[in-house]
Amino acid sequence: MPTESDLRYLGHRPFFTFFSNLLDARFFASEHSEPVRILEIGCGPGEFAHMLKQKYGNKVDIVAIDPGDNVALAQKNYSSNGVEYKQATVEDIKEDASFDVCLFSKSLHHCMPLHETVVKTHALLKQHGVCVAEELDRDQVNSKTATWFSDRLDLLRLGGLIFDKTPEEHEAQGDSEELCAHMFDVSKPGYDRLREFYKDHLVNEELHTLPIIMDELYKSFGEKNVKVASVIPFLHEFLIFLG
């Protein structure tokens, strides 16, 4: 049976593939003598930085920060991997113009205050540095896709391939029992289930929406320098979240 950690690795895989292709093309296509300095902002329990370090070893020098308690898990689980995990926000990082890459994996919409976070991130980058963010856009959810997904979710659950978590498992994994129940509510159309999920995640928790994030990126980096490199359905994350 897959462990929670295996599942979390699977959840990171699409962005990890994108991000390592970008590193390969930008830094490793020709001889690169210095390690690429990467700052991961909002690293949570630290898997993404760990995966990067496993793949690139001494070719990368990674600092991974998060103000939350999860970073203690990263320090405990990955103490010997060479990543410097710190309980911090970007404001605590004093080395301006010293990173080749600043990276956010599903964390920028959580960062308060957003304006100051983006301004400081820009300042932390070297002259030709790059900021990469994996983000959610709840307005991209359309009815057909949501119905396709909820039909499959219901089949998997009926077939016993998705397990209901115990209240203790919900608590340990930091997710909401109520939201999971909502996603499994067969009396509601798929579209309502997904909209409600995103509404809870972004609106109720007062997290930043994509248009607001894009606006801040445009202000700090300049509109012509900000690119949406790829748009993918984010549905695989639900399978992991729902167990």
Ligand SMILES: C[S@@+](CC[C@H](N)C(=O)[O-])C[C@H]1O[C@@H](n2cnc3c(N)ncnc32)[C@H](O)[C@@H]1O
């Ligand atoms: C959805 S989690 C993503 C965690 C991890 N990047 C991942 O992909 O599993 C969002 C993270 O952003 C962190 N966060 C919240 N406010 C932040 C801030 N001001 N600066 C950096 N990280 C922050 C949270 O503590 C949380 O770990």
